Amino acid sequence: MAEPFFRTERLTVGYNGVPLIRDIEIRLDRGRILTLIGPNGSGKSTVLKSITNYLKPLCGAVYLESRAVGGMTGGDLSRLVSVVLTEKPRTELMTCGEVAATGRYPYTGMLGILSEEDRRLVREAME
Structure with a gap:
């Protein structure tokens, strides 16, 4: 079986050392779409922020093309991943x-x- 484009291993996310969601296991092949569904406050944005290294995971690892995201520079990661979070960017004065x-x-x-x-x-x- 081929290595997935993106995967997590025993990922635990949360804030200030307090786990919100534990042992997240995601496998995603290139070209596939993943949807996170859940009620407000359930941790969807926290998972996305942890996956993109915007928020450091409490435990576990995230891999992109078999490389640990935690070891990538911001520039390397931004060339491979983009994410749109719920915070509204202020683009009203931009073309x-x-x-x-x-x-x-x-x-x-x-x-x-x-x-x-x-x-x-x-x-x-x-x-």
Whole structure:
């Protein structure tokens, strides 16, 4: 059986050392969609934040393409994963092109300055 694109092993998530959900086991092949369903406050966003390393897991591990997410740099992780959380981004003063261009930030330097190639890729994606 092929290694899944994404997997967790005995992942425990929570806040301030207090577990909210324990022993989460997820396996996901490339190109598949995973939906987390549950009532408000059940931990869906906490799981997503832990998977993307925005929140450190209390226990266990997350792997992406067989690499431990906890050992990746922010830049490496942002090239492989994107997530839309429930917090509403403040885009009311941004154009559609500016919102689309944020997808290129993992490929720019620390200042987030887009190259001509980045701008071309944004235009192509919007078309």
